[in-house]
Every structure is written in C-alpha cells, then in structure tokens.
Amino acid sequence: MVTGILGKKIGMTQFYTEDGKLLPVTMIQAGPCNVMQVKTVENDGYYAVQLAFDGKKKKRANKPEIGHAAKASTEPKRFIREVAVVAGAEVKLGQTITLDVLKDVKWIDAIGLTKGKGYAGVMKRWNFKGGAASHGSTRHRPPGSISSNTDPGRVIRGKKMAGRLGGEQVTIRNLSVVKIDEGNNLLFVKGAIPGHKGSYLILNKSR
Amino acid sequence: MNIIDTFEKSQMKKPSYRFTIGDQVDVSVKIVEGDKERIQIFTGVVIAKNGGGFKETFTVRRIVQGEGVERVFPIHSPKIADIKVIKSGRVRRAKLYYMRDRTGKGTRLQEKFVKEKESPKTVDAATTQTGEKTTT
DSSP states (O other): OOOOOEEEEEEEEEEEESSSEEEEEEEEEEOOOOEEEEOOOHSSSSSSEEEEEEEOOOGGGGGHHHHHHHTTSSSOOEEEEEEBBOOTTTTTTTTEGGGGGGTTOOOEEEEEEOOOOEEOOOOHOOOOOOSSSSTOOOOSOOOOOSSTTTOOSSOOOTTSEEESSSSSSSEEEEEEEEETTTTTTEEESOOOSSOTOOEEEEEEOOO | HHHHHHHHHHSSSSSSOOOOTTTEEEEEEEEEETTTEEEEEEEEEEEEEOOOGGGGGEEEEEEEHHHHHEEEEEOTTTTTTEEEEEEEESSSSSOOOOGGOOOOOOOOOOOOOOTTTTTHHHHHHHHHHHHHHHOO
C-alpha cells in the first residue's frame, strides 16, 4: 500500500459535522496520480513510489520528461514526488493511485510551499514588537540594537533580522480528515494548509 | 460554477427562512442531552445579519434578567430547526448595535404591520424576477 498521495489546494470553506458542529475546512483535490517509478531495496536501497499528478501538455514537456513518463506508459505530469510505500506491497508502473489510499485514515500530514511574502521586516518575520505607534514616537518598526559593543565586537550568528519570508516548504502535521469524496477526488481537512490556491501538496498518513 | 460553490450549495438549507433586521423571532435550536434530543427556543430581536450565501449568520439579542444576551446563529446550521417571525420592528438601519446601549423601555421597537394580502404578491414578484435574471 502507498502511504500518501499528491494533491492540489482548492480553497477553504466550512463544513457541518453530523452533530452540527461547524468546522473550518480546506478542500483539496487529491489524485488521481500515476506511478512513474517504483523504487526497491535491490535497486535503490529503499522502498518508495514516485507519483505523478496533474497532466501537462506534451509540447510543454521536455524529452527526458516524456521519456520518463513513457516508461510508465503515461503522459508527462506537472508534479512528481516520492511517497513511501509499505515494504513488499505490490505497486505496478503506470498504476493509478486514487484517494482510497487514505480511505480509513483519520490524520494526515500535508507538505506544501508557503505563500511568498517577499522581503519582510522584523515585525512581520519574527514578531518583534517594534516601537510605539504614537506618543511622539518616530521609531515604529525597526529592530533596535542587534548586539553589544566592543565585546564581542560582532553580531551573533543567526540573529533574527529582516529578509525573505515565505516561499519555503512546510509540513503541517496531524490534520484531521473531515470528509472524503472519492467520486470527485476531494479531500476535506480541518484547518488551514500552506500555500496559495492551486498549490501542490504531498499528503501523507500521519505516523 | 466552481467546486467550492457547489459544495457549499449542497450544504445549504432549502428553502431559506424569511426574516429581516428588527424582527422579533423564535429560533428553535436542537439540543442534545445524553441520548435525547429536544428543542429549545431562543426568542429575541434580530440585530444583525453577517456574511452571505452559505456562510451567512444572524445575531439575536434578548434581555434575560436585566442582562443582555446575544447569540450568533449560522443560518444553515442543522441545529436550527425553525425560525419564526413573531413581529416586525420598524428600523432604519442594517445593524442595530445601538440596542446594546439601551435598557428598559428603550429596547422596544416600533412595530411594523405588513398587510397580509400584499406581502405574498411582492414575494412572488421578487422570485420571478430573480428567476428571469438567471435564465437570461
């Protein structure tokens, strides 16, 4: 059995549980994926499956991509990632993996790319407090002192400063699965998920 | 229509309740006690409606033992069994937050009387109009 699937964030909405509770949920289109490559202990030193999700026009794919897909007798795809597999499980090249992989799963981990925030100041990036907004203050958002004087005579490595924020890979663990709609390949998960609408996700069973 | 809209529509109640700001309403709320389910009625004045479509909520305010109590209900919640309009108040704004500052006699709203014969006609006209809009 494959222990995960690839997907795409659709957006957030609300969902009523059976006992009438209103939950914030994220709608994810999960699968169908194709198996592009099967990795085994004999060949690669570990068991895994390379999944491919979301079709790509052939004219947009390069020759190595087309060739790699042709080995699994599928079309080139946009999002290709590796997912763990239970040792000894039979997975064939080109096999279609659907949401029933996560059928009886209660909790999943989602891996995705967060929204890029660009060059962000210290208040947004590290939650510094900044200065007073009023009372004659002109020191609104700067970080303040970054170190001492002659001793140590340098800035400590790893000092929190302004810089690029977001656009990094993040794993959100233990998201509860609220609902699965296998017919439409839809997965509903409680709470938010990294990334913009349409961003790709790796969805694994939680350990 | 995108997938989220269709999903939200599938959860919406049909038909929707008809009430407006300033109405005094009886909201029947389903309450589960152990295995038993019973209905509790929350009576008060609708002082606000927020959001739209599936996410729409409304706020009901009442005075209990001299203390103002407000409850926010999602309109499409399965816990709401029924909403009944007892009487309609004559109000001039969409959010009646000024009711929070009032006590005693000041909390009363002037009643609006709707002619029974006329109201269904106007409702029909409104629905047919919207129907035409969607078809064209």
